[in-house]
Amino acid sequence: MSAEASLPGLVPSAQQISAVVVEQETMATNTYRLRLRCPELARQIRPGQFFMVKEPGTNDPLLGRPFALFDIWDENGEPAGIDFGYVAIGKLTHLMTHWSPGDPVQLWGPLGNGFPEPGDGHLMMVAGGIGQTPFLAVAREALGLKTYGRPARPLDVRPSKLTLAYGVRSREFLAGIEQFTMDGLDLQIATDDGTAGHHGFVTQLLQNAIQSETPPDKVFCCGPEPMMEAVQKICLRENVACWLSLESPMACGFGACFSCVVPVRQEDGSWDYKRSCVEGPVFPAERLIFED
Numbered sequence: 001m002s003a004e005a006s007l008p009g010l011v012p013s014a015q016q017i018s019a020v021v022v023e024q025e026t027m028a029t030n031t032y033r034l035r036l037r038c039p040e041l042a043r044q045i046r047p048g049q050f051f052m053v054k055e056p057g058t059n060d061p062l063l064g065r066p067f068a069l070f071d072i073w074d075e076n077g078e079p080a081g082i083d084f085g086y087v088a089i090g091k092l093t094h095l096m097t098h099w100s101p102g103d104p105v106q107l108w109g110p111l112g113n114g115f116p117e118p119g120d121g122h123l124m125m126v127a128g129g130i131g132q133t134p135f136l137a138v139a140r141e142a143l144g145l146k147t148y149g150r151p152a153r154p155l156d157v158r159p160s161k162l163t164l165a166y167g168v169r170s171r172e173f174l175a176g177i178e179q180f181t182m183d184g185l186d187l188q189i190a191t192d193d194g195t196a197g198h199h200g201f202v203t204q205l206l207q208n209a210i211q212s213e214t215p216p217d218k219v220f221c222c223g224p225e226p227m228m229e230a231v232q233k234i235c236l237r238e239n240v241a242c243w244l245s246l247e248s249p250m251a252c253g254f255g256a257c258f259s260c261v262v263p264v265r266q267e268d269g270s271w272d273y274k275r276s277c278v279e280g281p282v283f284p285a286e287r288l289i290f291e292d
């Protein structure tokens, strides 16, 4: 069962939630999927939003860590919880690999703005590494297979074409291929070492699509910063509308600590710092300034 309490202040819709582990599976090398029971979060969260995760009863690590929604799962036709994918890289994610069914988990969310509506035309999602996780829910919503949020946003138009270009270092890091294999989604793979799909960077798949007969009208992108910067450059040069979902490290997740600020261009040409947790993590590509 989950107990909820509203978070004070900046993100009124977000709640502190006591969740429970339902299952954990290995998705790829060092990459896992956790299923949590948390109906209230599952009813509210939308594609591209995230939540903070903490192990209760320990102060090491002291702060929660942000993770993107992979998908929601249903029980008796009602949203019952969320799935998320993670790579074990540091303190919390290594602790998480030991979590098993019945273990308690502290969450707060939903947080962040999420992706805009998919619209009509060709929507191309470009993912690098664990940056694929937000795109399962985007794809299922765009194809009309699932609705998200309360109330669910009405999608009057659907993309005429939907592509996921997904790049990883090597075949062993491909995660969630089964879930991404669905009618209506053109799944294209790239590996740096050529062990699966296109041999090279995922940005080449974007370039190929732009030069094809059905170029993307809109690009959603999530992945390592250098890859997102490359996608930003390509889309600006080719005049393709693009949104980038940042994975800036953050401490609080609800706008209080300013640890996740990123420089963003303003309407008048000046720039200002914006908090990735509340004003993002999804930003129009033309607004973001990457600092080298």
Ligand SMILES: Cc1cc2nc3c(=O)[nH]c(=O)nc-3n(C[C@H](O)[C@H](O)[C@H](O)COP(=O)(O)OP(=O)(O)OC[C@H]3O[C@@H](n4cnc5c(N)ncnc54)[C@H](O)[C@@H]3O)c2cc1C
Binding pocket: 050, 061, 065, 066, 067, 068, 069, 084, 085, 086, 087, 088, 089, 090, 091, 092, 093, 094, 130, 133, 134, 246, 247, 248, 249, 250, 281
């Ligand atoms: C909005 C958002 C959504 C995210 N979604 C996912 C997701 O779906 N799946 C997933 O695996 N990860 C995701 N991340 C990244 C995830 O939050 C970090 O992997 C996590 O904080 C690591 O925690 P840790 O305690 O294991 O590592 P720590 O002990 O905190 O750090 C270990 C090492 O990893 C580095 N590190 C920490 N955070 C990041 C980061 N964001 N990017 C690159 N290096 C980092 C640190 O500099 C350090 O060297 C997301 C981040 C954001 C901001």
